[in-house]
Amino acid sequence: MKNFKKIFAVLLALTLVVTCFAACGGNKKNSANEIVIGISGPLTGGAAQYGNAVVNAAKLAIEEINAAGGINGINLKLVTADDEGDPGDKAVSAYNSLKDQGMQVFLGTVTTGSCLAVIDKTKADNMFQLTPSASADAVIANDNCFQICFNDSNQGIGSAQYIAENNVATKVAVIYDSSDAYSTGIYNTFKAEATKRNIALVAEQSFTKDSNKDFSAQIQACKTAGADLIFLPIYYQEASLILKAAESASYAPKFFGCDGLDGLLAMNGFDTKLAEGVMLLTPFAADADDAAIQKFVSAYKAKYNNEIPNQFAADAYDGVYIIAELLKANNVTADMSASQICDLLKVGIAADSFSYNGITGAGAALTWDASGAVSKKPMAVVIKDGTYVAL
Amino acid sequence: MKKSSKSIKPNTKKSLITYIMLVVAFVIVQIMLAAGEMSYMMQDLLVPLCVYAILAVSLNLTVGILGELSLGQAGFMCIGAYSGSLFSNLMETAIPEAMIRFPIALLLGGICAAIFGILIGIPVLRLRGDYLAIVTLAFGEIIKNICASIYLGRDANGFHISLKSVTDMNMAADGEMLINGALGINGTPKDSNFIIAFIILFITVVVSYNFVYSRTGRAVMSIRDNRIAAESVGINITKYKLITFALTAFLAGVAGVIYSHNFSTLQASKFDYNMSILVLVFVVLGGIGSIPGSIIAAIALTLIPELLRDTIVGDYRMLFYAIILISMMLFSSNKTFKDKLFGLVSKKKKGEVK
Numbered sequence: 001m002k003n004f005k006k007i008f009a010v011l012l013a014l015t016l017v018v019t020c021f022a023a024c025g026g027n028k029k030n031s032a033n034e035i036v037i038g039i040s041g042p043l044t045g046g047a048a049q050y051g052n053a054v055v056n057a058a059k060l061a062i063e064e065i066n067a068a069g070g071i072n073g074i075n076l077k078l079v080t081a082d083d084e085g086d087p088g089d090k091a092v093s094a095y096n097s098l099k100d101q102g103m104q105v106f107l108g109t110v111t112t113g114s115c116l117a118v119i120d121k122t123k124a125d126n127m128f129q130l131t132p133s134a135s136a137d138a139v140i141a142n143d144n145c146f147q148i149c150f151n152d153s154n155q156g157i158g159s160a161q162y163i164a165e166n167n168v169a170t171k172v173a174v175i176y177d178s179s180d181a182y183s184t185g186i187y188n189t190f191k192a193e194a195t196k197r198n199i200a201l202v203a204e205q206s207f208t209k210d211s212n213k214d215f216s217a218q219i220q221a222c223k224t225a226g227a228d229l230i231f232l233p234i235y236y237q238e239a240s241l242i243l244k245a246a247e248s249a250s251y252a253p254k255f256f257g258c259d260g261l262d263g264l265l266a267m268n269g270f271d272t273k274l275a276e277g278v279m280l281l282t283p284f285a286a287d288a289d290d291a292a293i294q295k296f297v298s299a300y301k302a303k304y305n306n307e308i309p310n311q312f313a314a315d316a317y318d319g320v321y322i323i324a325e326l327l328k329a330n331n332v333t334a335d336m337s338a339s340q341i342c343d344l345l346k347v348g349i350a351a352d353s354f355s356y357n358g359i360t361g362a363g364a365a366l367t368w369d370a371s372g373a374v375s376k377k378p379m380a381v382v383i384k385d386g387t388y389v390a391l
Numbered sequence: 392m393k394k395s396s397k398s399i400k401p402n403t404k405k406s407l408i409t410y411i412m413l414v415v416a417f418v419i420v421q422i423m424l425a426a427g428e429m430s431y432m433m434q435d436l437l438v439p440l441c442v443y444a445i446l447a448v449s450l451n452l453t454v455g456i457l458g459e460l461s462l463g464q465a466g467f468m469c470i471g472a473y474s475g476s477l478f479s480n481l482m483e484t485a486i487p488e489a490m491i492r493f494p495i496a497l498l499l500g501g502i503c504a505a506i507f508g509i510l511i512g513i514p515v516l517r518l519r520g521d522y523l524a525i526v527t528l529a530f531g532e533i534i535k536n537i538c539a540s541i542y543l544g545r546d547a548n549g550f551h552i553s554l555k556s557v558t559d560m561n562m563a564a565d566g567e568m569l570i571n572g573a574l575g576i577n578g579t580p581k582d583s584n585f586i587i588a589f590i591i592l593f594i595t596v597v598v599s600y601n602f603v604y605s606r607t608g609r610a611v612m613s614i615r616d617n618r619i620a621a622e623s624v625g626i627n628i629t630k631y632k633l634i635t636f637a638l639t640a641f642l643a644g645v646a647g648v649i650y651s652h653n654f655s656t657l658q659a660s661k662f663d664y665n666m667s668i669l670v671l672v673f674v675v676l677g678g679i680g681s682i683p684g685s686i687i688a689a690i691a692l693t694l695i696p697e698l699l700r701d702t703i704v705g706d707y708r709m710l711f712y713a714i715i716l717i718s719m720m721l722f723s724s725n726k727t728f729k730d731k732l733f734g735l736v737s738k739k740k741k742g743e744v745k
Contacts, residue, residue, distance in 0.1 A: 043706055044706050044709060081700065082700070082705075082706060086661070087575075087656070087658040087660055087661050088650070088654060088658075088661040089435075089436070089439040089650075089653075089654075092435050092654065093432055093435065093436060093697050093700075094700075096430070096431040096432035096434070096435050096436075097431075097432045097697075097700050097701060099431040099432075100430045100431050100432055100701070101701070113658055113660065116574070116575075116577070116656040116658070117654055117656055117658075119655070119656075120581070120654070120655040120656075121435075136574060138571075138574065138577055138656075141577075177573075178536075178539060178540050178572070178573060179536070179539050179573055179659075179660055180573055180660075181573050181574045181575075181658065183573070184556075184572045184573040184574065185574065187556065188556050188557040188558065188572070191556050191557070191558045192557065192558045195558055204555070204556070208536060208539070209660070210532070210663075
């Protein structure tokens, strides 16, 4: 009888597994007259604010587009999936879940690690992919993938160029996240360019995802090395802690960051006085005078509890509009398959005739070539009196 | 599958049920694939499911049979994944045939992981219980961090390696990056598929059963049950502990190779302690020492959060997952709770069962 119970238990377990498989069978077909745009990004977990910013901004853009009559009368529909910022099977699952929801154009992913995990899937599916914020150079290796943000090598080289050409500093230190694809990507290109331009790198300090709370050791090392500028190719949460650590060590070098530092001023509980004089490269400043930016910022604030949009939101907002323009220009209809749309769009976006004037281009129109990189010039700003001032 | 025509031994029967269960699941999946009744998400989850099942079964050997707590599974998987991927990338032109290249990569990944298993096993297996868990956890983290900081490249002058940055490698401009720090390994050929992963899972189960029922397995279990008694009858404790640990590491390494050849990119950040703990949860939930239990737990716990994606639970699925986990733990360990639940079902059969 004991054995019977065991067999019975195994059978029950098997049924459970089988129903699991069966429950998710069948691919949903898109029947309504709408084009489905999918976003996958970290909606939960440590990087959730980036993913949610992207989703929020995309929702806003899609509502605006649909209210204005859609794409030649066809509405846009947004589907989202949470990839938890995972660089492996979860990212692929999120992408597949979007496909199961009938996605025809992919606006993702938000983080670089997840993006690298799905690029070969999107290539195999011939899915048009436009990533708002995955900045590694390897992301756009395939012909179906395009970036809205400027890529890591642009930022690293741009920063080194700026520091060398303007004689900002003579002794430079770097603090970077050695466990992060974005941070090491910029660090490596920065170092190569800095060596070429004879900038003295006196200290190279790193931290990992697991040790990003206390930076006194790194700051002390930079101080001992006598660095007069610290380059920070990292995100703003860690940067805020580094600024604090520098202050308590009564060490006041110049700080220079990349687009990851955007969001520093809007951070809760952060004393913005600490950020005075911090220089950074950013595609987007929420308090710029530009009419389009102001329209976006006020609409975003009205919709989402007075939250100030960061560059992730801005890139996603532009991304939806870019896709909308492309769909319109290529007369895409709702019944086309993802692959058909991709064939049209990847040619369309790289064509000379296509350009887009959005909120992240610093006034210039964005264009793409077949490589997938965007023609964005990193714009250097300095934080003065709590706002960005162009350098 | 060994089947004797005479009366079947209880052990054989046990393993036979597991084999049949695996084959039935495989056939069902194949039928569903052929009928086109499977969502895109499920299709791509099949290989990770097999990988997690292999990890759980192999960890069960250390946790369930040897009775030691190991949290280094992700570390061994990472070693296997990196060495396997590196091999496939280097040999892609030399051995164009995936059917020859991939088995070698599998074996190599497993052997590399096993070597590390033995290396850390020699000092570490003197420790017991919590201490072993802490050391293996630290080992996994070290492996992850080292892998995330390796830069390896190849140009006309040969190989260049650095633990600091691309510039420090002094590689020629036209060189090819093989391992790119935190960006990991790119462009691994996609050699693994569900059938291969399933075959490896099947082999893992066969190996595990044969290990458990072998002379070695009995020796290992005697160490678990009473170390002093085992030692007094002349069982070489260190040797048997090392064998089990190395076998676990080998299988985890193989799982790593399958995993890395399923995605074209491989980043070390995937193999953090969460992964090790997750695998341990599979083993504990499936019943320590139970091989089919490990497989079922691995499959169920990997599928639940994915399937909850499209439901109303949405972003709260990890919360839901935790609740399911807690209630399953309660259910499997708390007798009163279990009896109450079963009491509802089997009241009428009371006289019959037991």
